[in-house]
Amino acid sequence: MRNYNQKIKLGIIFIASLFVLSACSDDYLDEAKTYAEDSESYFNSETDYYNALVGAYDPLQSTFINVLMGEIASNNTLCGGESATDVPGYQQIDDMTHTPVNDQLQNLWNWMFGGVNRAAYIIEFKDKTEFTGKEVIIGEAYFLRAYYNFELVKWFGDIPIKAEGRFELGDEKTIPRSPKEDVYALIESDLEYAVANLSYTAPEVGRATKGAAEALLGKVYLYQEKFDEAAAVLESVINNGGYVLESDYNKIFEFDGENGTGSVFEIQYTDTEGAGFECLQCSEGNVAVGFQGVRGYEGDLFTSGFSFNVPTQEVVDAFEEGDLRKEVAILDIAAWAAETGATYTTGYEHTGYFNRKYLPRKRSEDAAGDLNLTNPNNYRAIRFADVLLMAAEANNRKSSADDTKAKLYLNRVRERAFGNSNNNITTTGSNLTSAIYNERRVELVGEGHQFFDLVRTGRGAQIPGFTTGKNEVFPIPIEEIQFSQGNWTQNNNYN
Numbered sequence: 069m070r071n072y073n074q075k076i077k078l079g080i081i082f083i084a085s086l087f088v089l090s091a092c093s094d095d096y097l098d099e100a101k102t103y104a105e106d107s108e109s110y111f112n113s114e115t116d117y118y119n120a121l122v123g124a125y126d127p128l129q130s131t132f133i134n135v136l137m138g139e140i141a142s143n144n145t146l147c148g149g150e151s152a153t154d155v156p157g158y159q160q161i162d163d164m165t166h167t168p169v170n171d172q173l174q175n176l177w178n179w180m181f182g183g184v185n186r187a188a189y190i191i192e193f194k195d196k197t198e199f200t201g202k203e204v205i206i207g208e209a210y211f212l213r214a215y216y217n218f219e220l221v222k223w224f225g226d227i228p229i230k231a232e233g234r235f236e237l238g239d240e241k242t243i244p245r246s247p248k249e250d251v252y253a254l255i256e257s258d259l260e261y262a263v264a265n266l267s268y269t270a271p272e273v274g275r276a277t278k279g280a281a282e283a284l285l286g287k288v289y290l291y292q293e294k295f296d297e298a299a300a301v302l303e304s305v306i307n308n309g310g311y312v313l314e315s316d317y318n319k320i321f322e323f324d325g326e327n328g329t330g331s332v333f334e335i336q337y338t339d340t341e342g343a344g345f346e347c348l349q350c351s352e353g354n355v356a357v358g359f360q361g362v363r364g365y366e367g368d369l370f371t372s373g374f375s376f377n378v379p380t381q382e383v384v385d386a387f388e389e390g391d392l393r394k395e396v397a398i399l400d401i402a403a404w405a406a407e408t409g410a411t412y413t414t415g416y417e418h419t420g421y422f423n424r425k426y427l428p429r430k431r432s433e434d435a436a437g438d439l440n441l442t443n444p445n446n447y448r449a450i451r452f453a454d455v456l457l458m459a460a461e462a463n464n465r466k467s468s469a470d471d472t473k474a475k476l477y478l479n480r481v482r483e484r485a486f487g488n489s490n491n492n493i494t495t496t497g498s499n500l501t502s503a504i505y506n507e508r509r510v511e512l513v514g515e516g517h518q519f520f521d522l523v524r525t526g527r528g529a530q531i532p533g534f535t536t537g538k539n540e541v542f543p544i545p546i547e548e549i550q551f552s553q554g555n556w557t558q559n560n561n562y563n
Contacts (some may be wrong), residue, residue: 120186128335131219131447132354133176136377143380145383147416148418158376174545183216192233194206207262207265211258214255217251221248222520226251282301286455295466296467299462302459317396323429327446331450332451334449336446338353340442353444354426358428360374362375362412362427367408370410370430371428372428375415379514380419393510393511397513401421453484460475461505523540538559538562544559
């Protein structure tokens with residue numbers, strides 16, 4: 069199960085080095101220059117393409133920040149941490165007081181554009197050398213570029229895009245920020261290519277499949293309110309992908325549930341030692357897991373962490389009576405301590421609840437490195453339940469609504485949640501729409517989707533501190549505006 073993941077981490081080579089639009093130091097610029105000069109001599113064999121693909125997968129592990137901040141930005145959780153000044157960038161996003169000067173938004177921008185460029189490197193040289201099976205590697209490269217660009221357009225709206233080849237130093241002064249409609253068009257094109265060239269079975273565990281590409285394309289359509297297109301492609305995933313809802317909801321988020329029957333796309337992590345807190349994007353573990361751990365915890369099953377991203381009473385109360393997911397998604401630490409004898413301390417904005425899905429689990433005593441940085445918990449980026457709920461929404465909201473099919477998909481998720489069909493939804497129309505929204509919240513709580521679900525459906529005002537006409541997107545980091553020398557303007561109301 070871990071073979072390809074190990075290759076992702078141990079096979080990173082210089083030719084796929086991170087290359088983004090901003091400059092950090094003279095040494096970094098020298099490295100980028102060498103990269104640009106040497107890269108044309110690459111891609112002479114299948115091994116070269118494969119190693120470059122390994123490098124293109126690697127920045128997916130940096131998306132821990134997207135998931136963590138996406139949840140903190142929503143009405144599901146509070147930032148938490150040690151104090152009001154613990155990681156100010158997270159605290160500002162929680163309070164909706166973030167500005168263009170935010171280290172965490174800068175990190176997200178840099179790391180995602182690094183991923184774009186690694187995938188684009190392969191695409192740029194896709195025709196250089198022929199070998200059997202190359203179409204799969206190229207298809208995965210297009211999937212990855214789409215994945216990174218989708219993260220960027222969700223967070224920042226209009227972004228610079230380059231359909232052919234990599235970004236180079238200086239492009240920030242000449243390439244405009246494309247309207248999000250054009251960004252989505254490129255993402256759609258990339259995913260259509262991936263769908264046409266991938267199969268439903270991955271060459272190795274952890275790599276993208278046709279099902280992953282179709283599911284992401286369906287989500288991209290949903291974000292643009294292209295409901296007819298979304299319904300069609302998501303139903304292809306449901307009918308042809310071979311995915312099955314895991315019968316035990318709890319198993320999904322444990323180590324033995326990784327890459328399970330309901331996993332459409334999963335970001336792989338290992339417990340290999342990384343580069344420490346000075347380089348979180350270099351970490352080979354899921355950094356978000358350590359950040360969400362119970363502060364000062366000693367006891368069964370879990371290990372301690374930094375108490376960020378703490379669920380609110382509101383989201384706890386969103387679970388209906390009898391919903392078996394509640395105990396899996398939410399750890400009531402006081403009740404757990406009373407039951408097990410565990411001890412803990414409290415941090416800032418302590419609510420009494422923790423994101424149990426991604427709490428750090430106990431590991432072997434010989435686990436290496438800083439345990440907060442080497443948690444090997446995979447992130448379930450696209451789950452089959454998510455696909456079913458997206459398909460339910462698409463069918464309910466498409467031009468000729470099919471509420472019968474929408475309820476079928478919705479109730480498949482609910483029947484697992486309650487263990488019976490007694491709680492099935494029977495309503496139609498806008499009431500069914502609301503039921504689907506509520507179901508997405510409780511099914512996917514703690515997984516980084518709620519903020520974007522609220523924004524894309526016009527419900528952003530439900531987020532405390534949210535300003536309509538501003539907070540639908542986040543500000544372009546000030547450094548990028550400065551580097552562009554007037555080529556890029558800031559998002560509305562962030563100047």
